[in-house]
Amino acid sequence: MKKGVIILGSANSDGETRKIVSFVHDKLSYPIIDLKTKSISEFDYEFKNRNDDFHPLIQEIVDTYEIIVFATPVYWYSMSGIMKTFFDRISDCLKIKKETGRKLRGMEMAVISCGSDRKLKNGFHMPFIETAKYLGMNYTSDVHCWIEEGGIPISVKNKLDMFIESIQ
């Protein structure tokens, strides 16, 4: 089994995306990094935020794991703001942490989305796919999920099982 990590980018640490992530965690034992608990500020051209939580976090990820699973709720047809900030900060790795950035090459990326709609709009995955391409990562797969009456419906569990098989 690959060494993987799940990066949770919800505005609610115990929300619906978390329920999906917990299901995956129970089956794969990939650790969960909850971005909500980290202090990661928006990209800064002057890198004045270089001492926040981003650099140690990305360093640990590239040194430890083979696959990053990004788990985001759908907010306004896109990834969440907290997740986008994480992606923006990857730019730090192209400017002042180049060695770290290079280590992303060859890693795998997969995406879990959770929305109230059953279907994503076209293009939702484009920023993930293109970022993976730009960084030399391999985009493995994705799965779109939703919650019904507080739980994961069977159809979503089945999709998740297939997703888990595709990334492990």
Ligand SMILES: Cc1cc2nc3c(=O)[nH]c(=O)nc-3n(C[C@H](O)[C@H](O)[C@H](O)COP(=O)(O)O)c2cc1C
């Ligand atoms: C700010 C905001 C924007 C949302 N926009 C969408 C959307 O564009 N499409 C969709 O299917 N659901 C949308 N939703 C619903 C959430 O994606 C859905 O409830 C999701 O399961 C919430 O996960 P969370 O509890 O981890 O935040 C939105 C919710 C919020 C709070």
